[in-house]
Amino acid sequence: MSAYEAIILTIITASTPLLLAAIGELVVERSGVLNLGIEGMMVMGAVSGFAMAQITGSAWVGILMAMVAGTAMSLLFAFMTQTLVTNQVATGLSITLLGLGLSGLIGSGFVGMPGIKLGYVSIPVLTDLPYVGKLVFGQDPLVYISLGLTVGVAYVLKRTRMGLIIRAVGQNHDSAHALGYSVIKVRYACIAFGGMTSGLAGAYLSLVYTPQWIENMTAGRGWIALALVVFSTWLPGRLAAGAYLFGGVWILGLYAQGMGMGIPSQLLSSLPYVATILALIVISTNRRLSVINTPASLGRGFVPDR
Amino acid sequence: MSSTSSVENSPQVLLEVRALTKKFGDFAANQSIDLVLEAGKTHALLGENGAGKSTLVKMIYGALQPTAGSIIWQGQELKIDNPATARELGIGMVFQHFSLFEALTVAENISLALPPQLRTHDLEERIATLSKDYGLPLNPHALVADLSVGERQRIEIVRCLLQEPRLLIMDEPTAVLTPQEADALFATLNRLTQEGCAVLYISHRLEEVKQLCHDATILRHGEVVAQLDPQEETASTLAQHMVGSSVHEVRRHDSHEAGEVLLQLLNLKQASDTPFGVDLIDINLQVRSGEIVAIAGVAGNGQGELFAAISGEQTNKDFDAVIIQDVSCGQLGINGRRQLDTAFVPEERNGHGAVGDFSLTENILLSRHAVTDGDVPVHKGWAGINQAELSRINSHVAQTYDVRSASVDAEAGSLSGGNLQKFVVGRELDRQPKVLVINQPTWGVDAGAAALIRQALIDLSRQGSAILVISQDLDEIFELADRIAVISRGQLSEAHAASEMTREEIGLLMSGAHEKPTNTASEGGH
CATH class of the missing domain: 3.40.50.300 (P-loop containing nucleotide triphosphate hydrolases)
Structure with missing residues (x-):
């Protein structure tokens, strides 16, 4: 494998968990809900995926378990914020803290165990093509799933009635309610979807990226995913580009450090946030853009009686 | 009078409201309202702010449930549970403050509000032709955020028209329109009544009511105080009915001297x-x-x-x-x-x-x-x-x-x-x-x-x-x-x-x- 292939492979592996977590949050925010609990849902996905894979010996069962764990955490968030109408920011933060703590407890017995790694796809002939074969046809399955989810979310949001309803609920929940749509049900479903992909992103970390369990192994990726959603102005295409851009900057930075170029790692890890602030500035200067893309009800609780 | 009205039910009568009452706690927003709407006529609903016009209209549209009384639609007494039921019956309503989704297109907004059988693939074309046909041109692909208030109102009207309403309720529609836009709207409403639709028209502008409406019901403090023909009244007699006494002439005391400069x-x-x-x-x-x-x-x-x-x-x-x-x-x-x-x-x-x-x-x-x-x-x-x-x-x-x-x-x-x-x-x-x-x-x-x-x-x-x-x-x-x-x-x-x-x-x-x-x-x- 040539050096460039290795670099691109690591970039893809670094970007995929960001994309998985962010694409779900994008749907959540499009429905008007701000879930700051991504980090917690991810880390719960990571630990339960790892544990289940250890117990059953199958990475796929682990992945399934991670999705269940992420969804369970998100349903807790949904119950709090939608049914009990608690503050979304505070609830999201507590979900993150709960996830980090609980995962440490669950995972304490698994620290240091050798992990089970999800294999790579191998398609006869195609994967063996020179140069592009391994990159295009030889990734792990979750890479393809993440890209498929992105395309699927883009299609659903833009082209289908379901997507129209999700956007309408996120834009103006009072109007959507007045038209007879169940704001809370739509949001429950979107939050659950976000939890599922966050769990998947966590499983990617503990079963593909570094196949082992380390406490707090999400290392802030949930927050980067959150920043990416804003950076993308809630558009799936830009989200994928952003995820790969950040993944790329991250990995190239690591290589640069390895080669002794003296770029502080703190600077690199702050880049996603700097980019997000810039994106917010650009969005806010263009009223039209912000009206079109920003879910106007974002973060606002909905009480149907009003 | 109530005993004879059921016998008189001619096919003309589209909607009849009998002794309709709505109470919020002890406060009677509507007290025993009677109202008859006939097909092909524009009926004005007049009254001061807080006289109970909105409450009455919301009950007809199913957004509120009456405390007592009955609603009779084409000779059949029925309960209008929610706006969807009203729309199925053929009752359309254009609200004073319409709630549109700014970031969505005209067609998407209309599609969200239509019952499934009307969401066809040619919806955009139908919006374009129907709106042009009625003199309210709309581009179905335009974003609502880019439209004027008058154009936004057209979206609501066209949405109602797509459902081929038998009764169209309009809540102070001209409050947000320029005089030219208002004229275009009157032409549309006249055409609708000629086609046999009934219009219930809420307005403050008495001149407009005289120009447009065939009958008028006047509410005061939640009760019907007059049912009359607006053509035979003047704006000031209409206002008298609404307020209950002749409208208080503002008295000037002209003999006065301006004093020192205060501002x-x-x-x-x-x-x-x-x-x-x-x-x-x-x-x-x-x-x-x-x-x-x-x-x-x-x-x-x-x-x-x-x-x-x-x-x-x-x-x-x-x-x-x-x-x-x-x-x-x-x-x-x-x-x-x-x-x-x-x-x-x-x-x-x-x-x-x-x-x-x-x-x-x-x-x-x-x-x-x-x-x-x-x-x-x-x-x-x-x-x-x-x-x-x-x-x-x-x-x-x-x-x-x-x-x-x-x-x-x-x-x-x-x-x-x-x-x-x-x-x-x-x-x-x-x-x-x-x-x-x-x-x-x-x-x-x-x-x-x-x-x-x-x-x-x-x-x-x-x-x-x-x-x-x-x-x-x-x-x-x-x-x-x-x-x-x-x-x-x-x-x-x-x-x-x-x-x-x-x-x-x-x-x-x-x-x-x-x-x-x-x-x-x-x-x-x-």
């Missing part, structure tokens, strides 16, 4: 702080004790900016730009100016003049906390809020200015527009300020409330206060003003005695006859 603007210049605002250019004006000066002008010529500059919402670097009772207060904030025995009433009553989610007493506190006009302050440092005094002021305002609300200390947002306006004006007048600045005192308010507010302003000025009224309503200006100035593109004309001014002169000034070339002004400004 003065000296070369007031202010660059706008918003991209679409108007810069104020060299504004000079004096308002004396005992007089009302009115500023006329077409909307959006700097009225809001001028109000903000005088009230102190926008301070000015130049101390002498605004002088209240000999105090230069260009840099004083709004509370500092209020303490100079001055009161301000902004244009937007809900959201600017009052906080909709706050109760009436809380809203009194908001504009009163810094001033102590009487002996009893409403707020006293660490001693906190004086709720008893606030309640006393509130009930006094409610009594004096006839503010009607469901409960004594209701949420401000739950009051109807006219009642909230009476409250916001009354809250400030209750202080008997020496200087009052008021923007659009009777915007969107019914005749009875408007007369009450205008009379209160005149009475206050005759007690020696200086009053500045900013208004777009020329009738109001001639009713109130001793002197009139005109604002156009941020420049103010000289004020002349109202008796010496004609509408034509004001019209010329509105189109900028007094404006100086702006380049010299801007040189001076920067």
Whole structure:
């Protein structure tokens, strides 16, 4: 494998968990809900995926378990914020803290165990093509799933009635309610979807990226995913580009450090946030853009009686 | 009468409402209402703010459930559980405040509101042809955010038309339209009634009702007070029925002398702080004790900016730009100016003049906390809020200015527009300020409330206060003003005695006859 292939492979592996977590949050925010609990849902996905894979010996069962764990955490968030109408920011933060703590407890017995790694796809002939074969046809399955989810979310949001309803609920929940749509049900479903992909992103970390369990192994990726959603102005295409851009900057930075170029790692890890602030500035200067893309009800609780 | 009406049910009668009553707690918003709507006719529903028009219409549209009484649709008594049921029956409604999704296209907005069987693939084409057909052209791919208020209303109307309504309810549709847009709407409504549709038309504009409607039902305090043919009435007899007595003529006391100058603007210049605002250019004006000066002008010529500059919402670097009772207060904030025995009433009553989610007493506190006009302050440092005094002021305002609300200390947002306006004006007048600045005192308010507010302003000025009224309503200006100035593109004309001014002169000034070339002004400004 040539050096460039290795670099691109690591970039893809670094970007995929960001994309998985962010694409779900994008749907959540499009429905008007701000879930700051991504980090917690991810880390719960990571630990339960790892544990289940250890117990059953199958990475796929682990992945399934991670999705269940992420969804369970998100349903807790949904119950709090939608049914009990608690503050979304505070609830999201507590979900993150709960996830980090609980995962440490669950995972304490698994620290240091050798992990089970999800294999790579191998398609006869195609994967063996020179140069592009391994990159295009030889990734792990979750890479393809993440890209498929992105395309699927883009299609659903833009082209289908379901997507129209999700956007309408996120834009103006009072109007959507007045038209007879169940704001809370739509949001429950979107939050659950976000939890599922966050769990998947966590499983990617503990079963593909570094196949082992380390406490707090999400290392802030949930927050980067959150920043990416804003950076993308809630558009799936830009989200994928952003995820790969950040993944790329991250990995190239690591290589640069390895080669002794003296770029502080703190600077690199702050880049996603700097980019997000810039994106917010650009969005806010263009009223039209912000009206079109920003879910106007974002973060606002909905009480149907009003 | 009720025993015979069922026998008389001709096929013409589309909807009949019998003894319909709606109570909120003890308060009867509608008391035993009878109403008959016939196919092919436009029926006007008239009444003051808070008379119960919206409540009645919401029951017909299924958004509210009646406490008692019955609704008979084409001879069959039935229960309209929700708006979807109403729409299935063929009842369409265009709301006064339509709730559209700004970020979605016209077609997407309409599609969201249609029942499944009407969401066909050619919806966009149907929107385009139908809207053109009825003279309300719409581009189905346009984003709502890019449309004018009139165009947005068309979306609602076209949505109703797509469902081929038998009855179309319109809640004050012309309030947001230009005269040309209103004419186009009337043509559409006439065509609909010719096609056999019934229209229930709610409006404040009596001339419009005379022009358009075949029958009229007038509500007062939740009861039907008259059912008549608007063609045989005059606007003033219609108004009499609505208010209950002849509309109170505003009395001027012409024998008076203007006293000392209480409010003065000296070369007031202010660059706008918003991209679409108007810069104020060299504004000079004096308002004396005992007089009302009115500023006329077409909307959006700097009225809001001028109000903000005088009230102190926008301070000015130049101390002498605004002088209240000999105090230069260009840099004083709004509370500092209020303490100079001055009161301000902004244009937007809900959201600017009052906080909709706050109760009436809380809203009194908001504009009163810094001033102590009487002996009893409403707020006293660490001693906190004086709720008893606030309640006393509130009930006094409610009594004096006839503010009607469901409960004594209701949420401000739950009051109807006219009642909230009476409250916001009354809250400030209750202080008997020496200087009052008021923007659009009777915007969107019914005749009875408007007369009450205008009379209160005149009475206050005759007690020696200086009053500045900013208004777009020329009738109001001639009713109130001793002197009139005109604002156009941020420049103010000289004020002349109202008796010496004609509408034509004001019209010329509105189109900028007094404006100086702006380049010299801007040189001076920067």
